[in-house]
Amino acid sequence: xxxxxxxxxxxxxxxxxxxxxxxxxxxxxxxxxxxxxxxxxxxxxxxxxxxxxxxxxxxxxxxxxxxxxxxxxxxxxxxxxxxxxxxxxxxxxxxxxxxxxxxxxxxxxxxxxxxxxxxxxxxxxxxxx
Amino acid sequence: xxxxxxxxxxxxxxxxxxxxxxxxxxxxxxxxxxxxxxxxxxxxxxxxxxxxxxxxxxxxxxxxxxxxxxxxxxxxxxxxxxxxxxxxxxxxxxxxxxxxxxxxxxxxxxxxxxxxxxxxxxxxxxxxxxxxxxxxxxxxxxxxxxxxxxxxxxxxxxxxxxxxxxxxxxxxxxxxxxxxxxxxxxxxxxxxxxxxxxxxxxxxxxxxxxxxxxxxxxxxxxxxxxxxxxxxxxxxxxxxxxxxxxxxxxxxxxxxxxxxxxxxxxxxxxxxxxxxxxxxxxxxx
Ligand SMILES: C[S@@+](CC[C@H](N)C(=O)[O-])C[C@H]1O[C@@H](n2cnc3c(N)ncnc32)[C@H](O)[C@@H]1O
Numbered sequence: 001x002x003x004x005x006x007x008x009x010x011x012x013x014x015x016x017x018x019x020x021x022x023x024x025x026x027x028x029x030x031x032x033x034x035x036x037x038x039x040x041x042x043x044x045x046x047x048x049x050x051x052x053x054x055x056x057x058x059x060x061x062x063x064x065x066x067x068x069x070x071x072x073x074x075x076x077x078x079x080x081x082x083x084x085x086x087x088x089x090x091x092x093x094x095x096x097x098x099x100x101x102x103x104x105x106x107x108x109x110x111x112x113x114x115x116x117x118x119x120x121x122x123x124x125x126x127x128x129x
Numbered sequence: 130x131x132x133x134x135x136x137x138x139x140x141x142x143x144x145x146x147x148x149x150x151x152x153x154x155x156x157x158x159x160x161x162x163x164x165x166x167x168x169x170x171x172x173x174x175x176x177x178x179x180x181x182x183x184x185x186x187x188x189x190x191x192x193x194x195x196x197x198x199x200x201x202x203x204x205x206x207x208x209x210x211x212x213x214x215x216x217x218x219x220x221x222x223x224x225x226x227x228x229x230x231x232x233x234x235x236x237x238x239x240x241x242x243x244x245x246x247x248x249x250x251x252x253x254x255x256x257x258x259x260x261x262x263x264x265x266x267x268x269x270x271x272x273x274x275x276x277x278x279x280x281x282x283x284x285x286x287x288x289x290x291x292x293x294x295x296x297x298x299x300x301x302x303x304x305x306x307x308x309x310x311x312x313x314x315x316x317x318x319x320x321x322x323x324x325x326x327x328x329x330x331x332x333x334x335x336x337x338x339x340x341x342x343x344x345x346x347x348x349x350x351x352x353x354x355x356x357x358x359x360x361x362x363x364x365x366x367x368x369x370x371x372x373x374x375x376x377x378x379x380x381x382x383x384x385x386x387x388x389x390x391x392x393x394x395x396x397x398x399x400x401x402x403x404x405x406x407x408x409x410x411x412x413x414x
Contacts, residue, residue, distance in 0.1 A: 085285065086303065087298065087302075087303045090294065090297070094298065101294040102289065103285050103289065106289075109290060110286070110289045110290065113289065113290055113291055114289070114294075117293050
């Protein structure tokens with residue numbers, strides 16, 4: 001089973017994301033800031049990281065920088081999921097090695113589309129209408 | 130809604146847009162037309178019907194537009210756009226090397242996501258297409274969606290459905306919560322209002338036709354008729370791309386499925402060969 005680490009300081013957001021991603025067949029671990037997320041990754045690299053930007057202790061951007069320098073840290077597909085919806089933030093994230101970017105608010109369709117985009121889930125049945 | 134009003138609307142829609150409603154779609158009509166009748170200052174659907182019977186053609190157009198389903202998104206279903214990049218364009222590059230032009234038609238372009246997805250795909254291949262003349266024509270029945278398509282302005286939600294983030298960064302400008310596709314991509318797409326029930330031969334001949342998620346609303350005879358006319362608007366070595374729930378199989382042999390490429394069809398050469406002697410004979414006379 002594919003694993004996804006959900007990193008967000010809001011318990012509510014983590015819960016919503018967990019529900020959506022579990023439905024898509026992922027096994028979920030959670031972390032409430034970048035530092036805790038790094039600990040999780042050092043133990044076992046997940047297949048995917050859904051990553052908030054603004055968090056206490058260590059933000060998502062800094063986490064990504066550290067992650068990509070870890071052994072095997074280039075493997076996880078990192079999908080930002082943040083209220084930071086400016087072009088400048090998106091560009092910075094991509095330069096730092098993010099694979100996709102979700103602007104909050106998000107829903108199931110968006111998460112599914114973005115995870116398809118990075119090749120982590122099969123194409124769903126095409127929508128007929 | 131009274132049964133006669135429903136029948137009147139069903140027939141009207143069938144005649145004007147091809148929309149083929151089954152006998153039990155009252156809720157659909159109500160959900161789309163009650164807001165419209167309110168907007169026109171009318172009490173309800175029977176008043177709307179009265180107005181139309183009295184010959185209010187502007188209301189007819191509004192009713193027809195209100196009943197269209199305009200749902201679409203960027204790179205919808207993904208696979209057809211992979212076919213476009215990996216099979217269709219390389220093939221056309223070879224076949225049209227002398228003429229160096231490619232004509233593409235989006236026959237139900239809706240709010241623009243489909244034609245602009247094609248335009249962005251071509252932009253990504255611009256090295257191979259240097260010096261080529263590219264035409265993308267987006268048509269739709271609905272004037273309203275065409276206006277939105279021309280503007281090329283999308284909500285945050287719309288740009289997150291199907292559009293890879295790199296493409297958003299590369300081809301869009303942000304304006305608050307809205308995103309506008311860049312002027313050079315907009316300039317690649319021409320817009321025309323066009324009803325597929327009417328003659329479209331004036332658009333000329335195409336190398337590629339995307340006609341997706343529109344025939345699905347029509348009855349069998351209408352589909353067959355449109356396939357026949359699409360075939361006449363397509364070069365003998367062109368490509369037709371249909372929606373995921375659409376096919377020519379069992380309806381017509383003017384197109385045939387492209388092996389192993391779902392949703393992709395080509396004009397049927399065997400058909401053309403049987404038609405050719407007739408033309409030759411006529412030319413000889
Ligand atoms: C569901 S959208 C499909 C958009 C796009 N091709 C896609 O697959 O995402 C269907 C479009 O067909 C248009 N349409 C419906 N009847 C039509 C007709 N008779 N002639 C031309 N367009 C029509 C509608 O206005 C609508 O924008």
